[in-house]
Amino acid sequence: MRTQFLRSDYFTHSGVSLSGKNLINEQLTSDGFSWISGKQYCLTDIMQDSWCEMGSAWDRLVSDRYLSDGGSYRERRMGKYHFFPWRDCLEKQDVEGIYYQATSINTTNGGVKRRSGPLEESFANNLFLHNLIRLYYTLLPVPDEWHEQSWLVYVHPFRILAAPNMVGYPTPEGIHRDGHLFTVQVFVRKENVVEDSAESQIWSEDERSLLFAKTFGYPLDTLIINDERVKHCVSPLFASGSSRGTRDIFTINFNLLSNNSPTKMY
Template sequence: MTAAGPSADRPPADRRLDEARAALVSVGAHVMPAAVTAACLDVSGTQWANFGRHWNSLCVDSYAAERGACRLRRYGRFEFTAPTGPMRLLPQESFVQPDDSNPLYIDVDRTFEPLTDSFVADPMLRAVLRLLGQSATALDTPASWLVKVHPFRGVASADGQGQPTPEGLHRDGVTLVSSLLVSRRNATGGQSSVFDSAGRPLVTTTLSEPGTLLLGDDRRTLHSVSPIRPSDPSHPAYRDVLVVTFAPG
């Protein structure tokens, strides 16, 4: 059988996932369109809407507020044998990033409210983590992964910009970094950019359709997101994303 034969026999979602894994290895970053993400997750519109309701239970990020940014979030950690092995929630700890990653929070142990029980139990979260695990194993194959889960909501009013990444251009000090758009309301801006270590742009995109997924090899890239503003200044702008990182456990 020719090389094209087995690929042609695979489901379209599997072929697109193969493309994402190959792009991570060759380019260092990849944007998965919302339709592909939905096909890979095999979820309905109702499941997606229910998943998005968890973002209404986030808490103020006091560390971002010190920089004048209105950002809501929660945080939790999982141990995961990717892509299909056991997955368990780990005890809550402070969030710490390596010294050579995020310059804004060097030597800062940040404490955030934990993920809610309903969010942890949502089958959609488990499906997302397994999809990301399939991407992470293109970059490395440790015995287990430490998976850090951050649901974020960026908020902007007419008199102030929303800063999705007040730290600016940075890396997270992990292997795989991902950003999944969950919802976006009354917002302009919020352009995601990924650069290589020399500062050359690799990917520039605005996550505008819920389900769009940005993947990056954090070991050799840097990333940032531009400010958001309200389209209608009489109402606030919201940008809801799920940021998940994978590092060897």
């Protein structure tokens, strides 16, 4: 999973550099979302090695047994952290790996406590992941006073499966919100899939206007979403040829710890 990264004028945070920080923040403020190419990142050798070490974790995710359509096309794990910006302190929280969304957020698979297992320790404690969480936080357009509050951060690695006789649905609920303040989607890799399948889409709140559409293709391609301003979905994933296809990503969700979010993790 080693990747070459282009160099330019970068904003740097703990060994993870990113170009175009001001534009990203402006897009989040004006549009409610921002696309970041994986080519905008630059990593130190230590961060590059740490990023590569994460890769094998997607081979050990847990099958999602709670899909209302009875499908077996999604695997996942989950982790929870508390983040204290004024101290730059990120603390991993123990979880059983139970995820709950209110039906007001997820009409397809909500209203049920879904168990899939916690993050593996090596993934949960990964240095690159921790620094990426810190970096993304600095991009969020939030009021100054929120930097003095405690934040709740969820991390989900996902694998979507597809086969000649099975379509993979990254978002079986269709156009939706996640129930967070901000959602970050980070691409890892895909194998043996139709190139333009699994298109990431941003929709207006009333679901009438498609605002943005792009397919993840380069490691660390990123989509940051203000979940309170826009909705999103991903089109179906199709295998290419006769082999099983996979699409690996992870999401990082940000909420104020004081918020009563309709999406919870235990």
